[in-house]
Structure formats: C-alpha cells, structure tokens
Amino acid sequence: MAEVLTPMRRQILEFIVACQRERNFPPTIREIGDHVGLRSPATVANHIEVLKNAGYIEKNPQQPRTLTVRMEMETPTPIVSLRRVPFVGDVAAGTGVLADETDHEVLDLPEQFAGRDDSFALRVRGDSMIDAGILPGDIVIVRRQPDAQVGEIVVAGIPGDEATVKRYFPQGATVVLKPENAALEPLEFPASEVVVYGRVISVLRTY
Amino acid sequence: MAEVLTPMRRQILEFIVACQRERNFPPTIREIGDHVGLRSPATVANHIEVLKNAGYIEKNPQQPRTLTVRMEMETPTPIVSLRRVPFVGDVAAGTGVLADETDHEVLDLPEQFAGRDDSFALRVRGDSMIDAGILPGDIVIVRRQPDAQVGEIVVAGIPGDEATVKRYFPQGATVVLKPENAALEPLEFPASEVVVYGRVISVLRTY
DNA sequence: CTAGGCTACGAACAACTGTTCGGTAGGAGG
DNA sequence: CCTCCTACCGAACAGTTGTTCGTAGCCTAG
Numbered sequence: 001m002a003e004v005l006t007p008m009r010r011q012i013l014e015f016i017v018a019c020q021r022e023r024n025f026p027p028t029i030r031e032i033g034d035h036v037g038l039r040s041p042a043t044v045a046n047h048i049e050v051l052k053n054a055g056y057i058e059k060n061p062q063q064p065r066t067l068t069v070r071m072e073m074e075t076p077t078p079i080v081s082l083r084r085v086p087f088v089g090d091v092a093a094g095t096g097v098l099a100d101e102t103d104h105e106v107l108d109l110p111e112q113f114a115g116r117d118d119s120f121a122l123r124v125r126g127d128s129m130i131d132a133g134i135l136p137g138d139i140v141i142v143r144r145q146p147d148a149q150v151g152e153i154v155v156a157g158i159p160g161d162e163a164t165v166k167r168y169f170p171q172g173a174t175v176v177l178k179p180e181n182a183a184l185e186p187l188e189f190p191a192s193e194v195v196v197y198g199r200v201i202s203v204l205r206t207y
Numbered sequence: 208m209a210e211v212l213t214p215m216r217r218q219i220l221e222f223i224v225a226c227q228r229e230r231n232f233p234p235t236i237r238e239i240g241d242h243v244g245l246r247s248p249a250t251v252a253n254h255i256e257v258l259k260n261a262g263y264i265e266k267n268p269q270q271p272r273t274l275t276v277r278m279e280m281e282t283p284t285p286i287v288s289l290r291r292v293p294f295v296g297d298v299a300a301g302t303g304v305l306a307d308e309t310d311h312e313v314l315d316l317p318e319q320f321a322g323r324d325d326s327f328a329l330r331v332r333g334d335s336m337i338d339a340g341i342l343p344g345d346i347v348i349v350r351r352q353p354d355a356q357v358g359e360i361v362v363a364g365i366p367g368d369e370a371t372v373k374r375y376f377p378q379g380a381t382v383v384l385k386p387e388n389a390a391l392e393p394l395e396f397p398a399s400e401v402v403v404y405g406r407v408i409s410v411l412r413t414y
Numbered sequence: 415c416t417a418g419g420c421t422a423c424g425a426a427c428a429a430c431t432g433t434t435c436g437g438t439a440g441g442a443g444g
Numbered sequence: 445c446c447t448c449c450t451a452c453c454g455a456a457c458a459g460t461t462g463t464t465c466g467t468a469g470c471c472t473a474g
Binding site for chain 1: 227230231232233271272273274275314315316317319320337340341342345359360406407408409410411412413414
Binding site for chain 3: 235236237248249252268269270271272
C-alpha cells in the first residue's frame with residue numbers, strides 16, 4: 001500500500017477547498033490540472049479516485065463540479081443551527097412589535113433559546129415580573145403566536161397602547177393579565193382589546 | 208418595466224442557496240427546472256438571465272454549476288463570533304468544575320452572553336437566588352476567575368464540598384456568601400476554605 | 415537486469431450542460 | 445378586435461466535462 005496523501009494530492013485538496021471558499025463552487029478536473037500543473041484530465045481523475053476511496057472527498061459520478069471535501073478540515077460554521085432573532089427594542093406605540101428585522105438590531109442565538117419557529121427578542125422594562133425571575137433589563141425571546149394557554153407568560157398589547165409581559169388568564173369575554181409582583185394588581189380587559197403577540201420561551205440576562 | 212422578483216424567481220433563488228448550503232455546490236439549470244416545476248431549460252435560463260441582470264446572482268457563461276447568489280440574502284455564517292462554552296451539569300464533589308469540554312455537553316453562544324474569556328455553563332439547583340432573578344433550572348454562564356468584587360454573584364466551592372451560587376462579600380479573614388432569598392441566612396466561612404470558581408456574567412432560561 | 419507499481423500523458427467518446435431558436439398560451443391595454 | 449408582452453414548452457446544437465483506453469517514463473524490489 002502506497003502513501004495516500006502525497007504532496008500532489010494534498011495540493012489538489014487544498015485547491016478544492018480554496019475554490020469553495022473563494023468562488024462558492026468546486027472546480028472541474030481540468031481546472032485542477034491547470035492549477036497544479038497536470039496536463040491530462042486522466043491524471044487528475046486518477047488522484048481524485050484515490051482521494052475518494054480514502055474518504056477525503058465525495059463526488060457525483062459523471063456530473064461536473066460536484067466535488068466536495070468531507071470533514072471540511074477546519075469547521076467554518078459551528079454545528080449548531082443559529083437563528084437570527086429580530087430585536088424589537090422599543091415596543092411602545094403598538095405598531096412596533098410586528099416590525100421586520102431589516103431596520104432593527106438582530107440577535108443570533110442557538111435554536112435551544114431562539115425556538116424553532118418565528119420569534120423575536122424584547123428588552124423588558126418595569127418590574128412587574130420580578131417574582132417570576134424576569135428583571136428589568138432582561139431580554140425575553142418571544143415566540144410569535146396569536147393565543148396562549150392559561151397561565152403562560154405572554155407579550156400582549158393592551159389598550160394603553162403599550163406592550164407588556166404578563167401571565168395570561170383568559171376568562172370568558174375578558175382577559176386577566178397577572179403580574180408576578182406582590183405589589184401590583186392584575187389587569188383586566190375585554191378580550192377584544194387585548195392582542196397576544198406571543199409567548200415568552202426564554203429569558204436572557206447579562207451582568 | 209415588469210416585476211423582477213416574482214414568486215417563481217424567488218423560489219429559484221432560494222433553491223440555489225439551499226443547494227449551496229446542503230450540497231456545497233450550485234445546481235444546474237435542469238436541476239432547478241425539476242425542482243420548481245419548469246420542464247424547459249430555456250425557461251429557467253431566461254429567469255436566471257433576468258436575475259443576473261438585476262444583480263441578484265453571478266454566473267460564468269457556458270460553464271455548468273457556476274451560479275452564485277450575490278449578497279447572500281441570508282448570511283450563511285453569522286457575523287457574531289460564537290464561543291463554545293463547556294456545560295458542567297453536575298458540580299457536586301468539588302472536582303467537576305474544572306473539567307474540560309471534551310467529555311461534557313457544550314453550549315454555543317454569541318460572545319454577548321458567553322463573554323470574551325474562559326467561561327463555563329452551569330445549571331442552577333436550589334432557590335437561594337430567586338430574589339436576584341435566578342431560578343432553579345436556570346443556566347448561568349460563569350467567567351472563570353479566582354476572585355471577585357464585593358457584592359458580585361459568584362460560583363464558589365464551600366466546605367460541604369458543593370458549589371453554590373451566591374453574592375460574594377469578603378470580610379477580612381472570613382467570607383460571607385449571601386443568598387438572595389429572604390428565607391435563607393448568609394453563610395460564613397474562613398477565607399481559606401472558600402474557592403471562587405468564577406463570576407456569573409449571564410443568566411439563561413428556557414420555558 | 416527485469417518486473418511491477420506509480421505517475422503522467424494524449425486522444426477519443428459518451429454524457430451532460432448552457433444556449434439558441436421557433437412556437438404556444440394567456441392576459442393587459444388600446 | 446388586435447397587438448404586445450410575458451411565461452412557458454420542446455427540440456436541436458455546440459461546448460464542456462467526466463471517463464476510458466493505450467502508452468511512456470521513473471523508481472524500487474527481487
């Protein structure tokens with residue numbers, strides 16, 4: 001058994017990853033030959049065959065530009081799937097909550113915290129939820145949904161045209177929004193005047 | 208002038224980026240046709256021509272699989288620099304805190320939460336810090352440091368060979384570890400018997 | 415010296431790909 | 445009504461690409 005990763009083979013591998021990084025698509029066999037100084041496509045194809053059998057690269061037969069290096073050699077992107085969460089800093093004046101991410105700050109979070117569905121981030125103002133461990137200045141991640149279960153923590157729009165974080169208790173035609181603060185009283189509104197923007201799925205805080 | 212980004216064109220763009228992400232090489236015109244339901248390569252080529260003139264994609268003429276989406280539409284690699292934080296689930300028995308990340312779970316977090324220096328993650332047990340908004344089950348990110356300022360929240364090892372999260376108050380030869388729970392009393396130990404593992408720099412919670 | 419294994423070359427071929435050209439269907443607007 | 449425009453199909457064509465085959469040089473083991 002001969003050496004597998006000869007200097008030539010190594011050069012070919014590096015050229016493939018370079019193409020991927022700089023041009024976003026793999027090279028053809030002849031492009032590889034031109035770059036490493038091999039005049040015959042057969043020679044390059046032979047080296048690629050060896051690299052493929054050794055498990056270094058993958059290839060779709062008979063299709064041009066389908067070379068991919070396995071195991072990437074240097075992980076450019078982490079394994080976790082990040083999700084881009086729009087940061088809605090100011091929720092005053094009702095309209096803001098549905099704003100798109102283009103003109104706002106964004107937060108990149110792993111799925112574990114950002115959720116799998118459509119969600120947004122919100123900085124909490126006020127101390128109405130301190131007994132639930134949500135302090136002023138904390139960032140809550142909110143999963144966008146038009147309704148919620150009894151007792152869940154939601155972000156809701158209320159008649160005073162502000163959005164608040166409260167526990168959600170629907171009671172027939174009215175909705176009770178209960179703060180988690182012994183010093184504050186629950187709020188009660190007609191169900192038609194309360195808009196549930198979503199449910200709080202995670203809380204983030206930095207000191 | 209007609210609409211540029213019709214639903215069909217948008218679908219084609221999304222398919223190209225999907226191919227890039229999942230297979231690492233762009234599709235051919237006929238592959239695009241098969242995917243979006245266009246039977247003629249000419250039709251697909253026409254759409255691609257429009258997208259190219261509009262500046263959405265780049266293309267090498269007469270070469271297969273050389274489509275690249277300009278401006279990437281969705282940043283494949285986020286701008287933020289992720290940090291890999293080792294997750295030390297069980298801190299009992301003193302030894303565990305300095306464990307390396309290889310045999311433990313890890314957490315990928317943006318620098319904003321993970322800090323710039325050496326840090327680790329820890330799941331909080333007990334309710335000794337609920338008045339500071341740190342609930343049982345919360346994950347705290349701890350920056351490894353051997354000392355702390357007065358009043359900071361630290362993770363410390365104490366004689367009962369357990370690690371706890373408390374506020375740090377050094378007082379001469381003794382150290383007072385103060386819980387944030389009205390029902391609990393501060394703990395006091397000789398300074399020599401308290402090991403500060405690090406300072407809590409962020410708190411994460413999922414519901 | 416000789417045989418065998420690599421490596422490389424060059425030519426030829428079939429498959430695939432991008433491209434071009436003609437033709438059809440449907441809607442918008444005069 | 446007709447015309448223009450757009451989107452689409454189908455076929456054909458030329459260029460490119462991966463592949464195969466035969467051959468040659470070089471090195472090492474026997």
